[in-house]
Amino acid sequence: xxxxxxxxxxxxxxxxxxxxxxxxxxxxxxxxxxxxxxVTKKGFGDRLVSLIxxxxxxxxxxxxxxxxxxxxxxxxxxxxxxxxxxxxAYFRGAxxxxxxxxxxxxxxxxxxxxxxEQLASLSKVVELSDAGHSSEYGRGEHALEVQLPFLQIVLGxxxxxxxxxxxxxxxxxxxxxxxxxVVASGKRALIVASSDLSHFxxxxxxxxxxxxxxxxxxxxxxxxxxxxLARGRAEACGGGPMVAAMTASKxxxxxxxxxxxxxxxxxxxxxxxxxxxxxxxxxxx
Numbered sequence: 001x002x003x004x005x006x007x008x009x010x011x012x013x014x015x016x017x018x019x020x021x022x023x024x025x026x027x028x029x030x031x032x033x034x035x036x037x038x039v040t041k042k043g044f045g046d047r048l049v050s051l052i053x054x055x056x057x058x059x060x061x062x063x064x065x066x067x068x069x070x071x072x073x074x075x076x077x078x079x080x081x082x083x084x085x086x087x088x089a090y091f092r093g094a095x096x097x098x099x100x101x102x103x104x105x106x107x108x109x110x111x112x113x114x115x116x117e118q119l120a121s122l123s124k125v126v127e128l129s130d131a132g133h134s135s136e137y138g139r140g141e142h143a144l145e146v147q148l149p150f151l152q153i154v155l156g157x158x159x160x161x162x163x164x165x166x167x168x169x170x171x172x173x174x175x176x177x178x179x180x181x182v183v184a185s186g187k188r189a190l191i192v193a194s195s196d197l198s199h200f201x202x203x204x205x206x207x208x209x210x211x212x213x214x215x216x217x218x219x220x221x222x223x224x225x226x227x228x229l230a231r232g233r234a235e236a237c238g239g240g241p242m243v244a245a246m247t248a249s250k251x252x253x254x255x256x257x258x259x260x261x262x263x264x265x266x267x268x269x270x271x272x273x274x275x276x277x278x279x280x281x282x283x284x285x
Contacts, residue, residue, distance in 0.1 A: 005128065006113045010099030012133055012162075015140025017105050021058045021149060025105040031058060032153045035066035036073075042260060044071050044284045049254040050191035050245040052217070052281035053150070055084065055143040055238070060265045060276070061196070067261035067280035069150040077190045079112045080151055081161045081180050081248075083241035084143035084194040086132040091166035093125035094176050097133045102145065102162055106152045112159035115183050119161060123179035125172045132164030143194045143238060151192075168240025170226040176240075177222075177247025184252060193245035195238025197277030203266045209234050210262065210277040213242075217281055220257045222246035235277075249283040257283050 017023040051068040054061035101108040120128045198209040212234035216225035229239040261280040266272040
């Protein structure tokens with residue numbers, strides 16, 4: 001149901017706690033701290049504009065995600081825009097959650113109401129809605145939710161603009177990215193794009209497909225990335241969020257994209273016959 005303003009009393013409950021990540025707050029905190037302890041910070045500092053992080057179960061992709069989130073240690077932001085694909089619901093454009101907070105086992109992450117409403121007012125492809133956020137049509141979307149405990153651990157108290165993309169075409173992605181840039185301008189803002197890469201190919205084939213995404217990303221060419229995804233030269237279930245983040249970052253003055261970690265599920269499971277690819281990336285000035 002589309003709403004024209006935020007309902008602050010509406011709280012999005014965790015949908016995949018206990019499956020994608022631990023439902024116990026102590027266990028969850030220890031798991032994330034363990035991942036972060038294994039990663040060396042490269043130190044982009046306040047030049048950082050956006051992160052790319054995977055969204056599989058933490059057992060598989062948590063360590064890769066930690067390479068991105070490690071870069072946030074010691075930094076401070078007013079607002080984090082988290083952009084994810086929709087895995088279970090189809091809708092037009094992109095949906096900014098129309099509620100007051102997302103909840104995880106670590107507590108609530110409040111919506112930046114002013115920024116969310118401004119974003120929805122700026123672009124024809126963005127609406128305030130629970131589409132892609134609620135569990136009305138089955139399991140709630142995991143790709144946005146799994147980013148939040150990392151943000152809570154690394155940044156502490158932060159406000160959220162939660163965005164789920166029902167369509168990931170170039171037009172929608174660019175329009176979303178340009179609108180995010182307008183809202184983020186002048187704020188201490190971070191953008192997080194939630195994306196896994198290829199799915200269920202033998203490892204050698206997966207690595208070839210994933211390298212195309214990595215090369216396009218490292219070249220800071222969002223239109224080439226969108227084209228390669230559309231033509232099937234590469235795969236990324238969060239390709240739209242990646243393109244939107246690249247677009248927004250360029251508008252905000254970023255000049256470089258860098259992949260800082262790549263792995264796939266076979267590195268964890270030992271099964272190389274059918275893997276899912278994961279990358280951690282940064283976009284910075």
